Amino acid sequence: MKSMKNKYEEVNKYALILAGGNGTRLWPISTENRPKQFLNLYEENIMINETIKRIEPLFEYKNIFIIINKNQEKIANRYIDFNIPRENIICEPMAKNTAMCIFYATLKIKNLKGNGIMTILSSDHYIKQEERLRDNIVEGMQIANYNENIVTIGIKPTYPATGFGYIKYNYNSKQNCNVVQNFREKPNYDKALEYLKSGKYYWNSGIFIWNIETILNNFKKYLSELYKYKDKIEKNVNTPKEDTIIKEIYSKIQPISIDKGILEKSNNIKMVKGEFEWMDIGSINDFFKIKARDENNNIKIGQAIVQDTEETNIYNENNNCLMVTIGVKNLNIVNCNGVILVADKEKINQLPKIVDEMKENIKYKKYI
DSSP: OHHHHHHHSSSSSEEEEEEOOOOOOTTTTTTTOGOOOGGSSSSSSSHHHHHHHHHHTOOOOOGEEEEEGGGHHHHHHHHHHTOGGGEEEEEEOOOOOOHHHHHHHHHHHHHHSSSOEEEEEEEEEEEEEHHHHHHHHHHHHHHHHHHEEEEEEEEEEEEEESSSOOOEEEEEETTTTEEEEEEEEOOOHHHHHHHHSSEEEEEEEEEEEEEEEHHHHHHHHHOOHHHHHHHHHHTTSSSTTTTHHHHHHHHOOOOOOOIIIIITSSSSSEEEOOOEEEEESSSSSHHHTTTTTTSSSOEEEESSEEEEEEEEEEEEEEEEEEEEESSSSEEEEEEEEEEEEEEEEEGGHHHHHHHHHHHTTTTTTTGG
């Protein structure tokens, strides 16, 4: 272990923050013009800057990279921590899911900085006990630098969540670590309850750690349809032709997640048990989960009066508007960005479909 640690300490260490999403499931709080990663939802700063702040003790600013969508370039340059070099903000021409964005960013970082260990994080996670997170990342980097391991950080489930993926694992005493057996898609409630009771599953946090060469070898093995563009990207990345070439390649490839494309297929994945409070702010329901509740399990943010109301979440951004509820239960009520949303909490997963339909109607586009 000592030699492994010494070897690890000599390696370059990079962080890549995925920040290209439009936050559709958090609409209307999150919009295309100001998606959730650029909002101050929990702490003193916007979510992407909170992500930077919590990992900065481990990574030099010059080694922290952020990948966004091209249409977010102006807002990113305006709001992202100015300690981050602007050349470290990578722009995708269009959204093609996480496998392509990680592949592109990996080749760009390798070209700029050379080989090293990468830690992949999301810009929209709520995390407490940040020092524990950093300890887990260090443990993961040490494992990732040994024997071509891919490392994920799992979170012990506290309730039967249907909005998160799950990781099944077992402890291998010979390897002295947790070995991932398989990844599970977001389950229905009954399956999630089964996972929770079994004690054999952890939530998939979306935090991954690997050596650059290791992940490129996995792209070659499992995602050859992307890997075939490796030489072309490497030849043109960080040159005047980059934007044109990348846009051309993106237009040809099919979207696929890194989970489905590689992690569900690879047989060399290890899991570090995350020892920190974590929440993926993926939906309106998730957004309210860590807010303070009253005696009837209601949450009120902004001006609101509730009577005979239970299990209801209220978010009122409009200081000139008072919201009043009487005799309701199990609702999300949001007044934000010129939109009033009233939804049964159990039906909130229908929201992205409605937003997609609104995009096709010129009358409603301004609200997206």
